Amino acid sequence: MSRALRSLWAAVALLLAWRLHELAEACSCSPVHPQQAYCNADVVIRAKVISRKEVNAGNDIYGNPIKRIQYDIKQIKMFKGPDQDIETIFTAPSSAVCGVTLDPSGKREYLIAGKAEGSNKMHVTLCDFIESWDSLTQMQKKSLSQRYEMGCDCKITRCPSVPCSINAPNECLWTDWVVEKSIVGSQASHYACIKRSDGSCAWYRGAVPPKQEFLDLEDP
Template sequence: MLSIKGVLYTLTVLILWRADQLVDACSCAPVHPQQAFCNADIVIRAKVVGEKEVDTGNDIYGNPIKRIQYDVKQIKMFKGPDQDIQTIFTAPVSAVCGVTLDTSGKKEYLISGKAEADGKMHVTLCDYITPWESMSSTQKKSLTQRYQMGCECKIVRCPSLPCAISAPEECLWTDLMMEKQVYGSQANEYACVKRGDGSCSWYRGVAPPKKEFLDIEDP
């Protein structure tokens, strides 16, 4: 039978272990699809057709660094190098932001990520990765027509009310507060576009904004 001292010691160990687990967990703030596009080095539409664990060198202690390599079939590149992306790398587990993708080759994804020094593409749970079929028609069109126009703008998330922009080049993202969901109408149907006077404003619609909107119109 454990003594009181033994019980306290066991509880302390469990608490410390749990705290260590929480520290190791991956945590990401949600981003508007446009902001994700602007922040990414590479944005593609692709199918994942294979997966394997690979060694990518050693850490400072000489231990092998494991990563998951996804083999992909690129359908379209929206942003990135002038060459097809054939492999994508991610961490081996979700606790360190590793991404799990369907490797059957039947599911299409929009995948955004970073380009590494050697030209390889790396993705994490903090990157915007979503099934292509779940995207709105406006989002799909914006990948080639509108998001790039707003990359000099800043989309500011409203975490609680009241909230407001602090500069004219900001657009206030209120989906969470107004619609009680992270990806609501502003994420699905709007882009934050820079206007002629240097300010930024939400614009809704599939077609590129008219010149008149960029000069004088309200959204």
């Protein structure tokens, strides 16, 4: 084999190895119900993004610089979090490593859920619940203020295929995928899983926030 051909194969092998590494590092997230995302998050806010820039977050173990994207925001409302406004959001530099792309023009409002990161800061990934505010249903918007919090002791169990069932009375079975072939179906859009007075949990849909001790439900 000629030297040129060996060099070509070496370059191809290197490119393939890099591509396989990139695929292995690609972001992968399990679907979660909006209520579950709310309960898992440290911070849940409604906000506008007003600027974006790439910043250096130190070096990795090999001495290579670690880049992050910094979004400066204007917080409109906090649904869950510290007693101070969030001013800055950090995320990874690309979607391959779970980085989030947000519109920095200040013209779009978002619901952003993520992890607290020091004073006035938070960190988000593609696995967090981040949606345009206008895309949320009325039920989802109302649930951010009370309903989701009332169900944080409950467990929402996703049904990926039939048959499926719950294993404990504090679980709600999330069937959007098997019924509607979508993770943004009726239960995600219009229902909250709420704990009842007997300790069990069940789906709730209503025009007003439920009483803590409610027993009557509307089934999905």
